[in-house]
Amino acid sequence: MKNAIQITLNDELLDVLTQAIKEAVKEELPKYQNSFQKDWLSTEEVMEMLNVSRRTIQNYRDEGKISYFQEGRKILYPREGIEEFLRKNMIKAYR
Known part of the structure; x- marks a missing residue:
């Protein structure tokens, strides 16, 4: 028997979460791109x-x-x- 967690998000909360993730990635990504691609x-x-x-x-x-x-x-x-x-x-x- 598997353990499972189900999370239900409404559209508004999902949009807020998605935007927060995009901003975090946008902020962090240049640090890694500069060190690996230069x-x-x-x-x-x-x-x-x-x-x-x-x-x-x-x-x-x-x-x-x-x-x-x-x-x-x-x-x-x-x-x-x-x-x-x-x-x-x-x-x-x-x-």
Whole structure:
């Protein structure tokens, strides 16, 4: 025998609930779209992604470990290059 819960909503309450969900999704979605769809990352995003300091990122650039693009003071990193850096430096589990 299955347990079931039945909720009955009138049209007005359903519309209010639907609108609230749409607004919540509209507010939250850009946070995820920006992090998953960007081809280029800022220094702060790479720092967060690698969990390292700004100085470590600079060292990686100076040592040629990560690719980057610089225009003036703005530095951007190709997402693909950072993901490749992670793959190359991954230590596989022994088991």
